[in-house]
Amino acid sequence: MTAETIIQSLASGLLMGLLYGLIAVGLALIFGLMDVVNFAHGEFLMIAMYATFFLFAFFAIDPLLAAPLVAAALFVFGAAVYLLVVRFAVRAKANAGMVQIFSTFGLAIVMRGLAQYFFTPDYRSITHSWLGGKTISVAGIFLPVPQLFGALTAIAAFVALYFFINRTDFGRALEATREDAGAVALVGIDKNRVFALGWGLGAALVGLAGAIMAIFFYVYPDVGASFALIAYVTVALGGFGSVFGAFAGGIIVGLVEATTALILPPSLKSVGIYAVYLLVVFIRPRGLFGSL
Amino acid sequence: MSISRRNVLLGATASAALLPVAARAQTSEVVIGVIYPLSGASAQIGVDAQKAFETAAEIVNKNYDFDLPLARGEGLPGLGGAKVRLVFADHQADPQKGRAEAERLITQEKVCAIIGTYQSAVAVTVSQVCERYGIPFMSADNSSPSLHRRGLKFYFRASPHDEMYSKAMFDFFDAMKKKGTKIETLSLFHEDTIFGTDSGNAQTKLAAERGYKIVSDVKYRANSPSLSAEVQQLKAANADVLMPSSYTTDGILLVKTMGELGYKPPAIVAQDAGFSEKALYDAVGDKLEGVISRGTFSLDLAAKRPMVAKINDMFKEKSGKDLNDYSSRQFMALILMAEAINRAKSTDGEKIRDALAATDIPGEQTIMPWKRVKYDEMGQNNDADPVLLQYVGGKFVTIFPPQAAVAEAIWPMK
Numbered sequence: 001m002t003a004e005t006i007i008q009s010l011a012s013g014l015l016m017g018l019l020y021g022l023i024a025v026g027l028a029l030i031f032g033l034m035d036v037v038n039f040a041h042g043e044f045l046m047i048a049m050y051a052t053f054f055l056f057a058f059f060a061i062d063p064l065l066a067a068p069l070v071a072a073a074l075f076v077f078g079a080a081v082y083l084l085v086v087r088f089a090v091r092a093k094a095n096a097g098m099v100q101i102f103s104t105f106g107l108a109i110v111m112r113g114l115a116q117y118f119f120t121p122d123y124r125s126i127t128h129s130w131l132g133g134k135t136i137s138v139a140g141i142f143l144p145v146p147q148l149f150g151a152l153t154a155i156a157a158f159v160a161l162y163f164f165i166n167r168t169d170f171g172r173a174l175e176a177t178r179e180d181a182g183a184v185a186l187v188g189i190d191k192n193r194v195f196a197l198g199w200g201l202g203a204a205l206v207g208l209a210g211a212i213m214a215i216f217f218y219v220y221p222d223v224g225a226s227f228a229l230i231a232y233v234t235v236a237l238g239g240f241g242s243v244f245g246a247f248a249g250g251i252i253v254g255l256v257e258a259t260t261a262l263i264l265p266p267s268l269k270s271v272g273i274y275a276v277y278l279l280v281v282f283i284r285p286r287g288l289f290g291s292l
Numbered sequence: 293m294s295i296s297r298r299n300v301l302l303g304a305t306a307s308a309a310l311l312p313v314a315a316r317a318q319t320s321e322v323v324i325g326v327i328y329p330l331s332g333a334s335a336q337i338g339v340d341a342q343k344a345f346e347t348a349a350e351i352v353n354k355n356y357d358f359d360l361p362l363a364r365g366e367g368l369p370g371l372g373g374a375k376v377r378l379v380f381a382d383h384q385a386d387p388q389k390g391r392a393e394a395e396r397l398i399t400q401e402k403v404c405a406i407i408g409t410y411q412s413a414v415a416v417t418v419s420q421v422c423e424r425y426g427i428p429f430m431s432a433d434n435s436s437p438s439l440h441r442r443g444l445k446f447y448f449r450a451s452p453h454d455e456m457y458s459k460a461m462f463d464f465f466d467a468m469k470k471k472g473t474k475i476e477t478l479s480l481f482h483e484d485t486i487f488g489t490d491s492g493n494a495q496t497k498l499a500a501e502r503g504y505k506i507v508s509d510v511k512y513r514a515n516s517p518s519l520s521a522e523v524q525q526l527k528a529a530n531a532d533v534l535m536p537s538s539y540t541t542d543g544i545l546l547v548k549t550m551g552e553l554g555y556k557p558p559a560i561v562a563q564d565a566g567f568s569e570k571a572l573y574d575a576v577g578d579k580l581e582g583v584i585s586r587g588t589f590s591l592d593l594a595a596k597r598p599m600v601a602k603i604n605d606m607f608k609e610k611s612g613k614d615l616n617d618y619s620s621r622q623f624m625a626l627i628l629m630a631e632a633i634n635r636a637k638s639t640d641g642e643k644i645r646d647a648l649a650a651t652d653i654p655g656e657q658t659i660m661p662w663k664r665v666k667y668d669e670m671g672q673n674n675d676a677d678p679v680l681l682q683y684v685g686g687k688f689v690t691i692f693p694p695q696a697a698v699a700e701a702i703w704p705m706k
Contacts, residue, residue, distance in 0.1 A: 008524055009524055012518070012520035012524070013520075016517075112331075113331070120339065121335030121338075122336050122571055123541065123544060123575065124575075125574065127575065135553070142553045144552035146552075220335075220336070221335065222335070225333070226516070227517055261521030262521065266513065267483075267513045269513065269521065
């Protein structure tokens, strides 16, 4: 094992980790806001990837240009999911947790089924795009441009999100609603509106991730599944509800995955991630940056 | 009204008397179960397979002038012209779902035979259920050699397994070496279910026997979100030949990641699966000019056997795709199963099994480049000669063995 191999692995892991963070942050945001785990998160990613693919296939729009459109579309979609599904699920008086789980889980299955019915289960790829297939090579270390761009977008999104939550009125309303939804209603903030916007924002972030992922990953109805699992462990590791935790969690997951594959057979590389998670559970069950 | 013992007896006698009639009436239709991944990560395979089986059923049920068993005339003459009806079941690539669906097909849908399954891991459980119920199982497109070595009586496979395929690859390497090509080191890249594991084992064994050095053996987790670390290892080893055993999803990601990390092996010789799927070439075909894959089928054969082109047209009309290594084997599996049922003149599992065991069909009466179809005592057809195909200019040409080849191999790949 040469130094070059190790540096390359860590670099790949870091880039992938930042993307994992971007995928997971929407999940963390929604959870932090209203304690609901969105089990359809992977399917949100899937439709974002399909949207990017179809914009490319039918209108020849490059994924880079499509990204803001897809994020906007996902914003509307996320808000609609809250208003049409989740809003009713959280009203359940008995077994509230179960009702929430099954409503988003059911949504996931329906979305997957519809995608297979309408889009067929064929694997789709964007063959030519501005960034696709390009690579920067620095001293023998290869950095694929799409992943590099994804990582930079992730960092930019986290910085923007930080300012958004801490410096804007809506961000404060979001924080306040998450602290105490009842008290917020007393001062005249419409809780449903804040929740809907929160879902929209969470979905828009995963939409952004999906648009970038579509550049270098294949798209098919089940594509969300493997990424969603990583998103859940990322959120659990970083701390439920913590936006910064999702960011840090993503980086840790990416790096641990890459290092495990260096030491153990690659078929066991996800073992490293869950081993680290178990370790975190022993020491800090709420996750590294969890504040709950 | 209370039910007396006499009534029960009477009823039982009546049903017993009616039973042969019912059985006879049922044989106007022969129900065959087809079990594939119709949803989930490999749904695309199952959905295409459905079209291949429907094409085969159409050829059996209607009159076609092909030199293929049961093509001429309608239905199964041995059963009074009974038509084949297919019942499809979805195993979602999950061995446990496969087990449950096989049970359902046998006990509820009353199928007389089952064909499947794409994933070898699912074939393991499905064939066990079939064995227990005494229902013949035809493995259409599973390639793990361990499948037929489990002493099952009701297991049959007309197509080759991965040891036969891998042997063809090493025969090819030997032939290339004689011509002066440098092939000394190999990199194996295989997924972690039974397909990839068996394939990797077969290749490791053959490499040792024939004196090739395996410089890296990467076993990876199927459907991985990222393969950078894996490709890193392949690149560091830099073997003369890269030998992947991967399904479509991982195949696409492998080739993309290789491009991103600047890894270009002199040759890729693939264990089929993803590397015979159109989706993979649609996605990354530009990076695969000159890739070699093993196979059992090639459209080249249409030049010698015109029916291959006609059957391909029928399939293409349904699916929008050409027959490939998988759809051709699925197609053949139903034809061969129906042919045996026809000879058995019965839908009884035991009788169909005996008919299958007695199968002897010359290769010319198939759409495959095989010598013949004749199962050994383990249910394996050893006369199914594999071919090696090279992807050149957007299509596959047969390059090995010499008697089937239509072109010389291009080595190294571009």
